[in-house]
Amino acid sequence: MVIVEVSLLSGFILAPGSRMLLERKITVKKTEVKADVVYIYLEKLNDEPQTFILQLEQVIQMKNLKPAIIKVYDYYQPGRLQIPSYTGVGS
Numbered sequence: 001m002v003i004v005e006v007s008l009l010s011g012f013i014l015a016p017g018s019r020m021l022l023e024r025k026i027t028v029k030k031t032e033v034k035a036d037v038v039y040i041y042l043e044k045l046n047d048e049p050q051t052f053i054l055q056l057e058q059v060i061q062m063k064n065l066k067p068a069i070i071k072v073y074d075y076y077q078p079g080r081l082q083i084p085s086y087t088g089v090g091s
Contacts, residue, residue, distance in 0.1 A: 001029065001041060001042065001043060001044075001074075001075035001076070002041075002042040002043075002044060002045050002072065002073070002074060002075065003039055003040070003041055003042075003071075003072070003073055003074075003075050003078075004039070004040040004042065004052065004070065004071075004072050005037060005038075005039055005040075005070065005071040005072075005073070006037065006038045006039075006040070006054060006068065006070050007036060007037050007068050007069045007070070008036045008037065008038065008056065008068060009056070009062075009065055009066075009068050010036075010060075010062045010065060010066065011058055011059060011060035011061065011062035011065075012056040012057065012058050012059065013056065013057055013059055014033050014038055014054060014055070014056060014057075015055040015056055015057045017055070018053075018054055018055040018056075019031050019033065019038075021053070021055070022040060022052060022053075022054070025050075025052070027042050027043065027044075027050060028040055028041070028042060028052075029041045029042060029043050038054060040052060041075070045072075
């Protein structure tokens with residue numbers, strides 16, 4: 001099993017219904033939302049590109065937003081991160 005860990009931008013929350021849209025994808029086994037992090041559990045990864053769209057709602061106006069961090073790792077061996085982490089600011 002593979003986990004995609006998405007740290008939300010400061011001042012944002014996952015929009016209602018976004019979790020349901022994620023779980024409709026065949027590759028998504030389940031999702032969890034804890035504080036400001038969304039965990040997307042995948043059965044496996046393959047060589048084909050995958051796109052996950054998270055709809056966010058801004059609940060607090062923030063200045064100087066820091067980039068969000070996305071990590072992808074093996075559920076059973078989280079210390080052996082094989083895929084580089086990504087950072088980015090939402091548009």
